Amino acid sequence: MQLAGKRVVVTGGASGIGRALSVRFGAEGADVTVADLDRDGADVTVETIADAGGRARMVPCDVSRESDIIALVAEAESSFGPIDLFCSNAGIALGGGPDAPDEDWARSWAVNTMAHVWAARAVLPGMLARGEGYLLQTASAAGLLTNLGTAPYSVTKHAAVGLAEWLAITYGDAGITVSCLCPQGVRTPMLMGSTDEMAGAVVLASGELLEPEQVADAVVAGLAAETFLILPHPVVGEYLRAKVADYDRWLRGMRKLQARLAAAP
DSSP states (O other): OOOTTOEEEEETTTSHHHHHHHHHHHHTTOEEEEEESOHHHHHHHHHHHHHTTOEEEEEEOOTTSHHHHHHHHHHHHHHHOSOSEEEEOOOOOOOBSTTSOHHHHHHHHIIIIIHHHHHHHHHHHHHHHHTOEEEEEEOOGGGTSOOTTBHHHHHHHHHHHHHHHHHHHHHGGGTEEEEEEOOOOBOOHHHHTTTTSHHHHHHHHSSOOBOHHHHHHHHHHHHHHTOSEEOSSTHHHHHHHHHHHOHHHHHHHHHHHHHHHHHOO
């Protein structure tokens, strides 16, 4: 996909990867609908796009509510026309294991997985009728590997990857293209606010920390090539190959990493 002239929606567009994607899409010539619960942050993203000569608008949206996503799609299409690319990017990272509160599990499931389901449900009928459309779903390296210290995040991101695979297989011959973005460490408010916890520490220990703009560069290249897995950190692909080559060895290595981090002062 070339972005010039396309109509794009980005959820979680108020900061971090979502803001970087929105700004870059605008710079590429797309009309961008920026959606987020953080209205002020989303307004800043829209202003940044407009200052560079692009077209954008803000729509407040809580992606944990299907009704909000339905309203978002309607407002985006009312403003700019049929959606060419829906970037389901919003996400949350809540720590803990099976003992995490049910509320944390439920919200993680709603934001990190069901929001992708609801977005696909809202845009696929129109895309299928037109015979073309693109879904970009932000998961995480945690959805291909795992993230120590945060079961709700890891489990729901695995589910997001599984959904993206299913959509790509089911609708690929009907003109629908799907990409799944799986970054590792990115300098975002979500990650930098968790560096004193195991979940954040393991990400910092696993490889290079990228800027959101570097992720946006990788996404634009991935969209142009229509690649399913977009890996801003190429090392994630190496980790994934090692995992599937010898799952038991990989599990042993992850347990060693967990023990080392737990023993660190």
